[in-house]
Amino acid sequence: MATFISHSPEETESFAEGFGRRAKAGLVIGLIGDLGAGKTQFVKGFARGLGVTERVLSPTFALLHVYISGRLPLYHLDLYRLNAQQEIVAAGLEEYLTGSGVAVVEWWNHWQGVEPASVCHFQFDARGDKVREVTYEDPGA
Numbered sequence: 001m002a003t004f005i006s007h008s009p010e011e012t013e014s015f016a017e018g019f020g021r022r023a024k025a026g027l028v029i030g031l032i033g034d035l036g037a038g039k040t041q042f043v044k045g046f047a048r049g050l051g052v053t054e055r056v057l058s059p060t061f062a063l064l065h066v067y068i069s070g071r072l073p074l075y076h077l078d079l080y081r082l083n084a085q086q087e088i089v090a091a092g093l094e095e096y097l098t099g100s101g102v103a104v105v106e107w108w109n110h111w112q113g114v115e116p117a118s119v120c121h122f123q124f125d126a127r128g129d130k131v132r133e134v135t136y137e138d139p140g141a
């Protein structure tokens with residue numbers, strides 16, 4: 001486990017951008033943290049690192065956004081509204097965790113299925129108005 005302290009949304013994005021640049025096909029990033037903790041902000045930076053040129057928006061209502069303009073397909077999932085594993089499966093989201101692209105999943109703690117071997121967990125905690133503590137497993141380690 002590693003820790004990163006971010007002092008601004010921009011800092012969270014640049015932190016995430018590096019992981020996007022180094023991401024390999026099959027990687028799953030599980031984001032955990034309260035509303036407003038910075039999960040979507042992280043995905044914006046991650047997408048930029050992958051070379052995504054589309055605007056990244058929260059998939060809270062859509063459940064899934066797919067971005068194909070980058071080096072690898074990016075599957076951006078949000079499990080916030082899905083509380084039972086059977087709802088996640090019924091929504092057809094499972095297949096995106098084993099795809100040929102990279103999956104970044106907000107509210108990963110709602111996932112109750114088997115943990116993919118390639119998942120790296122990132123936990124976000126607000127430590128003040130602009131300060132966020134990120135505890136994470138480095139995908140490159």
Ligand SMILES: Nc1ncnc2c1ncn2[C@@H]1O[C@H](COP(=O)(O)OP(=O)(O)O)[C@@H](O)[C@H]1O
Pocket residue numbers: 006007008009010011012033034035036037038039040041042058106129130131132
């Ligand atoms: N250091 C920081 N990192 C990320 N977001 C921050 C930070 N400081 C303040 N914020 C603000 O917190 C909010 C995070 O929102 P968002 O990324 O949508 O959260 P989540 O997806 O976890 O619900 C944004 O309004 C952002 O501007």
Ligand SMILES: [Mg+2]
Pocket residue numbers: 039040058106
């Ligand atoms: Mg979000």
